[in-house]
Amino acid sequence: MARAKKVDRAPQEIVSYNPATGEALGSVGVYSTEDVREAVQRARDAQRAWAAFSFRARKERLLRLRQVIIDHTDDLCERISKENGKTLQEALMSEVLPTVDLLTYFAKRAEKILSPQKISLHLFKQRGSYIHFVPRGVIGIISPWNFPFAIPMGESIMAFLSGNAVVLKPSEVTPLIAVHAKELFEKAGMPKDLFQVITGEGATGQALIDSGIDMMFFTGSVPTGKRVAEACGARLIPCVTELGGKAPAVVCPDADLERTASALTWGGFANSGQVCASVERVYAPESIHDELLEMVVEKTKALRQGNPNSFNTDVGAICLSRQIDVARDLIDDAVEQGAKIRTGGSRKEGDGMFFQPTVLEGVTQDMRIVHEEIFGPVLPFVKVKDVNEALRHANDSHLGLTAYVFTKDRSRGREIAEQIESGTVMVNDVMATYGMPETPWQGVKDSGVGFVHTDDGLRNMCQSRHVHYDRIISLKKEPWWYPYSESRFSMLKKFMKLLFRRP
Numbered sequence: 001m002a003r004a005k006k007v008d009r010a011p012q013e014i015v016s017y018n019p020a021t022g023e024a025l026g027s028v029g030v031y032s033t034e035d036v037r038e039a040v041q042r043a044r045d046a047q048r049a050w051a052a053f054s055f056r057a058r059k060e061r062l063l064r065l066r067q068v069i070i071d072h073t074d075d076l077c078e079r080i081s082k083e084n085g086k087t088l089q090e091a092l093m094s095e096v097l098p099t100v101d102l103l104t105y106f107a108k109r110a111e112k113i114l115s116p117q118k119i120s121l122h123l124f125k126q127r128g129s130y131i132h133f134v135p136r137g138v139i140g141i142i143s144p145w146n147f148p149f150a151i152p153m154g155e156s157i158m159a160f161l162s163g164n165a166v167v168l169k170p171s172e173v174t175p176l177i178a179v180h181a182k183e184l185f186e187k188a189g190m191p192k193d194l195f196q197v198i199t200g201e202g203a204t205g206q207a208l209i210d211s212g213i214d215m216m217f218f219t220g221s222v223p224t225g226k227r228v229a230e231a232c233g234a235r236l237i238p239c240v241t242e243l244g245g246k247a248p249a250v251v252c253p254d255a256d257l258e259r260t261a262s263a264l265t266w267g268g269f270a271n272s273g274q275v276c277a278s279v280e281r282v283y284a285p286e287s288i289h290d291e292l293l294e295m296v297v298e299k300t301k302a303l304r305q306g307n308p309n310s311f312n313t314d315v316g317a318i319c320l321s322r323q324i325d326v327a328r329d330l331i332d333d334a335v336e337q338g339a340k341i342r343t344g345g346s347r348k349e350g351d352g353m354f355f356q357p358t359v360l361e362g363v364t365q366d367m368r369i370v371h372e373e374i375f376g377p378v379l380p381f382v383k384v385k386d387v388n389e390a391l392r393h394a395n396d397s398h399l400g401l402t403a404y405v406f407t408k409d410r411s412r413g414r415e416i417a418e419q420i421e422s423g424t425v426m427v428n429d430v431m432a433t434y435g436m437p438e439t440p441w442q443g444v445k446d447s448g449v450g451f452v453h454t455d456d457g458l459r460n461m462c463q464s465r466h467v468h469y470d471r472i473i474s475l476k477k478e479p480w481w482y483p484y485s486e487s488r489f490s491m492l493k494k495f496m497k498l499l500f501r502r503p
């Protein structure tokens with residue numbers, strides 16, 4: 001029987017296991033508070049030299065890193081698959097390829113995006129203003145186990161291109177990928193100390209926040225995110241939090257059911273449902289509910305679950321044993337209250353941590369399973385009267401990361417999308433925008449504060465500093481400077497009335 005993927009509690013060492021086989025893959029050390037401080041100092045020293053590099057030089061170095069990643073694609077996919085449990089194709093399509101694409105997008109554009117931005121002043125025409133962007137310094141990243149490469153590397157690449165150093169605390173569940181990413185970074189000839197990987201548990205993450213970093217990017221659960229944001233707030237460190245999701249799918253009666261069923265099946269079970277953007281609840285109107293459900297059940301039964309390191313596997317392993325307990329508990333609760341398991345429903349027999357892709361019928365809005373994040377391969381179907389009821393239910397959540405709408409009427413799809421309280425709503429598609437670096441990845445409600453990706457996301461990795469200057473020779477003094485007097489007051493008032501006389 002495979003060993004549960006869990007952390008070895010030996011104080012100085014974390015052992016990482018393959019969740020599909022239980023095999024120990026390797027171990028890493030636990031960084032102490034002092035180790036973390038030293039790592040941050042090394043990064044800070046390296047950042048000073050890096051910030052002086054031209055954009056062109058930074059771009060060239062990063063493009064070398066891109067080549068190294070591309071050259072190591074097979075090995076990298078295998079490592080990700082082994083440590084995380086996702087399939088090889090998922091490792092390629094959701095980890096390696098999006099990272100390479102993000103790197104390319106920002107490497108080509110960083111100089112332009114970060115060039116000074118003129119502000120045109122509507123009133124003070126004799127003066128000028130612009131914003132220029134200065135690297136913040138050392139960016140701290142705390143990342144989860146479900147995308148051990150794409151999340152920290154995407155954020156790191158943006159940080160490097162904008163002139164920063166990075167100190168990364170990866171999840172204790174998948175630390176080896178982060179350590180390997182650092183090896184690739186060094187292979188590419190990047191300045192060695194610019195990227196620090198500090199392995200450890202929550203205490204190491206807390207030490208990172210306390211270590212004098214200049215910004216924090218945290219991705220993880222809502223409770224930890226709140227603690228991290230609080231700690232950053234106390235130190236006045238800007239903090240972006242990317243937290244949990246509970247994505248609803250609102251299916252309209254006119255939806256293309258074949259595409260919708262395939263999208264829901266993939267959106268519910270890719271990465272074994274361990275995606276913050278996974279479809280976690282389906283709202284289908286009575287008129288199409290049964291047909292759609294049958295199609296999804298059929299497609300789910302056809303999925304091949306097993307060895308993630310095989311090209312012919314669709315659904316891989318569960319990375320963290322806790323997620324099996326969460327799925328089991330929520331399914332049991334739903335079934336007790338009348339839901340029916342149409343397929344799946346249990347842990348797969350045999351070695352490794354696998355949970356069968358599960359479709360639930362007869363779920364209602366008052367069940368825990370439509371409110372609590374499952375983070376496992378479970379797709380609950382809720383039958384609704386119409387789209388309005390679906391919309392009400394979709395918004396009845398404390399989370400708001402992603403949501404999905406299915407309809408053939410594109411403009412109606414956008415209309416519905418705008419009514420859903422979610423950082424991103426996709427029409428006739430699921431999950432994919434994380435791989436589009438031009439678009440923001442962001443949550444509303446408890447799903448987080450701030451965003452990653454986008455041109456503004458790159459600017460956000462810098463301090464935006466404002467310079468205000470005189471464009472023409474200035475007066476000896478401005479009329480609102482000293483001395484004050486009644487006549488000056490009335491002159492300024494007349495001026496105001498003159499300026500704003502028209503509506």
Ligand code: NDP
Pocket residue numbers: 142143144145146147169170171172173200201202203204205206219220221222224225227228242243244245275276373375401441443447448
């Ligand atoms: P956790 O919140 O458990 O952990 C996230 C990271 O925080 C880990 O590196 C963890 O370290 C670290 N950490 C734990 N405690 C502290 C602390 N007190 N101070 C600082 N750091 C700490 O989340 P999971 O790793 O379980 O990730 C799953 C969650 O992440 C899900 O809720 C999912 O929805 C969300 N997520 C959100 C995404 C988004 O973009 N919005 C994307 C991906 C996931 P350690 O592992 O060593 O305990």
